[in-house]
Amino acid sequence: MSSEVKNRIEEQQRVDAVIDEINIKEEKLSSQIAGLKENVVELRKNFWDDITVNIEESDDIIETQESIKQQAALLSEKERYHGKIGQELKTLNKLKSSPYFGRIDFIEDSELEKDEIYIGIASLMDKNEEDFLIYDWRAPISSLYYDSSLGKAQYQTINGQIEGEIALKRQFIIRQGQIKGMFDTGVTIGDHLLQQALGNNASTTMKNIVATIQKEQNKIIRNEKSSLLIVQGVAGSGKTSAALQRIAYLLYRYREELNAENVVLLSPNPLFSSYIANVLPELGESNVTQTTFLDFLKERIGKKFTIESPFEQMEYVLAEMKDNQDVARMKGMDYKSSLDFKQMIDQFISYLNEEAIQFRNITFRGDMLISKEQISDYFYSLDKEISISNKMELVSKWLLQELRQIQRLEKDKDWVLEEAGLLDKEDYVNAYYESEEQEDIIDEEELLRREVVKRAFSAMRKRLKRLDFVHISSTYKKLFTEWNPSVVPEGWQEICKQTAADLSRLYLTWEDATPYLYFKEKLLGNVRGRSVRQLIIDEAQDYSAFQFAYIREIFPYTKMTLLGDINQAIYSHISKENPLVPEAGIGKVERIMLTKSYRSTRQIVEFTKFFAPGGTLIEPFNRDGDKPLIIKLSKQEDIKERLITNIQEFKDKGYETIALICKTLKESEEIAQLLHGRVSIKQITEETYAFEKGILVLPVYLAKGIEFDAVIIPDASDEHFGQESDRTIFYTACTRAMHELTILSVKEPCRFIKEVQTDKYEVVE
Ligand SMILES: Nc1ncnc2c1ncn2[C@@H]1O[C@H](COP(=O)(O)OP(=O)(O)OP(=O)(O)O)[C@@H](O)[C@H]1O
Numbered sequence: 001m002s003s004e005v006k007n008r009i010e011e012q013q014r015v016d017a018v019i020d021e022i023n024i025k026e027e028k029l030s031s032q033i034a035g036l037k038e039n040v041v042e043l044r045k046n047f048w049d050d051i052t053v054n055i056e057e058s059d060d061i062i063e064t065q066e067s068i069k070q071q072a073a074l075l076s077e078k079e080r081y082h083g084k085i086g087q088e089l090k091t092l093n094k095l096k097s098s099p100y101f102g103r104i105d106f107i108e109d110s111e112l113e114k115d116e117i118y119i120g121i122a123s124l125m126d127k128n129e130e131d132f133l134i135y136d137w138r139a140p141i142s143s144l145y146y147d148s149s150l151g152k153a154q155y156q157t158i159n160g161q162i163e164g165e166i167a168l169k170r171q172f173i174i175r176q177g178q179i180k181g182m183f184d185t186g187v188t189i190g191d192h193l194l195q196q197a198l199g200n201n202a203s204t205t206m207k208n209i210v211a212t213i214q215k216e217q218n219k220i221i222r223n224e225k226s227s228l229l230i231v232q233g234v235a236g237s238g239k240t241s242a243a244l245q246r247i248a249y250l251l252y253r254y255r256e257e258l259n260a261e262n263v264v265l266l267s268p269n270p271l272f273s274s275y276i277a278n279v280l281p282e283l284g285e286s287n288v289t290q291t292t293f294l295d296f297l298k299e300r301i302g303k304k305f306t307i308e309s310p311f312e313q314m315e316y317v318l319a320e321m322k323d324n325q326d327v328a329r330m331k332g333m334d335y336k337s338s339l340d341f342k343q344m345i346d347q348f349i350s351y352l353n354e355e356a357i358q359f360r361n362i363t364f365r366g367d368m369l370i371s372k373e374q375i376s377d378y379f380y381s382l383d384k385e386i387s388i389s390n391k392m393e394l395v396s397k398w399l400l401q402e403l404r405q406i407q408r409l410e411k412d413k414d415w416v417l418e419e420a421g422l423l424d425k426e427d428y429v430n431a432y433y434e435s436e437e438q439e440d441i442i443d444e445e446e447l448l449r450r451e452v453v454k455r456a457f458s459a460m461r462k463r464l465k466r467l468d469f470v471h472i473s474s475t476y477k478k479l480f481t482e483w484n485p486s487v488v489p490e491g492w493q494e495i496c497k498q499t500a501a502d503l504s505r506l507y508l509t510w511e512d513a514t515p516y517l518y519f520k521e522k523l524l525g526n527v528r529g530r531s532v533r534q535l536i537i538d539e540a541q542d543y544s545a546f547q548f549a550y551i552r553e554i555f556p557y558t559k560m561t562l563l564g565d566i567n568q569a570i571y572s573h574i575s576k577e578n579p580l581v582p583e584a585g586i587g588k589v590e591r592i593m594l595t596k597s598y599r600s601t602r603q604i605v606e607f608t609k610f611f612a613p614g615g616t617l618i619e620p621f622n623r624d625g626d627k628p629l630i631i632k633l634s635k636q637e638d639i640k641e642r643l644i645t646n647i648q649e650f651k652d653k654g655y656e657t658i659a660l661i662c663k664t665l666k667e668s669e670e671i672a673q674l675l676h677g678r679v680s681i682k683q684i685t686e687e688t689y690a691f692e693k694g695i696l697v698l699p700v701y702l703a704k705g706i707e708f709d710a711v712i713i714p715d716a717s718d719e720h721f722g723q724e725s726d727r728t729i730f731y732t733a734c735t736r737a738m739h740e741l742t743i744l745s746v747k748e749p750c751r752f753i754k755e756v757q758t759d760k761y762e763v764v765e
Pocket of ligand 1: 217236565
């Protein structure tokens with residue numbers, strides 16, 4: 001018997017033994033959980049039986065409350081335990097099918113015997129709870145698997161560095177408890193498994209990469225020191241994958257202090273959120289809060305304003321560039337994305353400390369109670385050294401006090417008695433009991449009057465507490481209508497005119513939304529995201545310097561990871577001062593670059609790198625496919641039939657997700673219309689929250705972060721992608737393809753294709 005066969009038999013025997021252990025554990029836990037379940041049901045059913053309810057004396061009330069609390073605590077403890085066992089059972093179930101994916105034999109320098117370390121998605125102890133049958137991929141020793149080759153190696157623990165030697169490194173593919181593949185490897189993680197993982201068809205949800213994490217990705221995943229980690233990685237280099245593995249790692253590493261609720265992931269759109277939603281549960285972790293920056297802003301700004309989405313802004317920009325009309329808005333976009341504008345707002349706020357804040361009159365039943373002038377006088381009589389937001393709190397306290405006095409006077413008015421007549425019977429009874437309890441004798445009418453006034457003023461009290469007496473939008477508008485800043489950008493007057501008009505109709509453009517919120521929170525104070533301990537921002541290249549500075553201000557104590565690719569900055573007007581660019585002047589940061597692209601075949605990467613700015617740095621992973629195909633058509637009318645043929649060819653090759661990526665939503669609607677009745681096509685819009693396999697048509701900005709088996713660009717003619725600013729859009733579209741890329745062009749193909757060496761693609765005329 002060859003040693004290879006012998007090894008395989010032995011390894012399968014070990015797999016079988018581990019699965020036996022898992023079965024025993026599973027049985028034990030299942031009987032525990034069944035007992036617990038009964039226990040919880042029983043506890044819930046008899047919740048009140050074990051509590052003696054006595055509310056005669058105040059001491060009794062306290063005792064009753066105490067006993068309810070204890071009972072509730074017992075119940076929630078049991079429920080928590082039940083949940084924990086449920087989670088363990090789920091993990092065991094996953095391990096049963098594929099207990100591990102890697103093995104290293106490590107001989108520590110100070111020891112003679114080798115340790116056989118088997119690595120899987122979670123750890124498993126033997127029945128005596130003494131030895132690890134499986135090590136969690138996040139355990140310190142597991143880093144050897146990702147970082148080191150055979151020979152001398154070391155890993156970090158909290159107690160320092162452990163040195164030794166790796167004598168064996170083995171990879172497994174185990175499915176349904178059977179070893180399907182087994183490879184010994186000298187290098188870090190051999191190409192073999194990765195080739196397999198990358199050669200598959202695209203799926204509608206992202207997969208975890210735990211078995212094949214690459215060394216440079218592992219640096220991102222296990223980075224613990226940096227409070228700001230910035231990852232610039234080329235398209236398909238595994239940024240999103242690494243980000244999700246990193247979250248799983250942090251949740252494990254800091255499991256005592258970090259919960260899923262303390263981690264927030266900002267992603268580009270809801271479709272993307274659903275695309276990646278599976279990864280963490282697959283790794284046995286709960287999903288973290290995922291939101292888009294648009295939703296984040298909407299929640300803080302409130303419903304009063306309509307906020308333009310970044311995609312609407314994008315559509316607008318693309319349309320404008322074509323028609324070249326609205327220069328002012330384009331200039332405004334540039335300026336409002338910059339730190340200069342943030343500085344201008346700060347100066348405006350200093351000016352507001354002296355004068356000009358707009359307040360609202362406080363009226364009640366048509367009468368003026370406190371005028372805006374009175375509020376303004378009070379505000380400006382306060383010490384200038386106190387911050388504006390703190391002064392607002394003082395004004396609120398003062399107003400609430402005034403209101404109390406007004407309330408007292410109001411209660412004797414005639415309308416109060418009339419309204420009292422409308423109170424419910426229950427209110428009367430309550431008033432009666434209350435009057436009995438009062439030491440000073442108050443008659444029932446007095447009590448009813450008090451009740452009516454209290455109710456009538458309650459909404460106003462709430463508004464005053466929320467600082468609603470400040471007219472934020474009209475104060476902000478003054479920045480654009482009355483105030484004279486010392487330094488202004490080119491075209492300022494026109495920018496002012498447009499912004500003031502938008503504010504009047506309660507509309508915030510995407511470029512205005514963050515500055516407005518920044519301003520609002522400077523005046524009213526902001527709710528800092530203290531509970532957020534880790535913030536991960538994917539597609540970070542699409543955030544402007546202003547937006548990022550705002551995020552830094554509201555999360556002052558949060559550790560951040562930014563991942564992006566400056567070559568995919570499709571909102572080109574914000575690429576200056578972009579946080580991903582090293583010169584952007586952010587404080588202490590750690591930067592990691594990923595240059596290897598895993599998504600696309602070598603042929604696609606070699607094609608796209610020609611028009612990626614700084615593309616020489618991009619390295620393809622060694623996976624072969626066909627060269628990209630450029631189809632030159634002589635007239636627009638030919639697009640339809642050509643698309644139908646191409647789609648069919650891709651379907652015949654077995655591809656399941658075929659995406660027609662367009663420049664704009666408008667174009668994608670036209671293509672969907674064109675193919676209607678001939679091809680079953682799904683159109684993806686901003687409102688699409690999950691996608692299915694099939695033939696899809698979508699604008700490039702919605703394809704961000706996602707990948708497809710085959711991509712067709714329906715119109716890459718020079719007329720369509722004719723501006724330098726289209727470069728990143730075109731690059732992003734092409735790099736969504738995993739296996740095949742076909743580009744159609746009517747007449748001349750765009751300038752970017754012309755930059756590519758001609759042997760890197762095939763042409764069909
Ligand atoms: N170590 C790895 N093992 C297996 N697959 C990997 C690995 N790294 C990346 N991939 C695969 O490569 C593809 C691209 O990864 P991912 O989407 O994370 O890249 P990205 O850098 O975020 O891309 P983009 O910026 O273009 O959206 C995915 O299919 C992912 O599963």
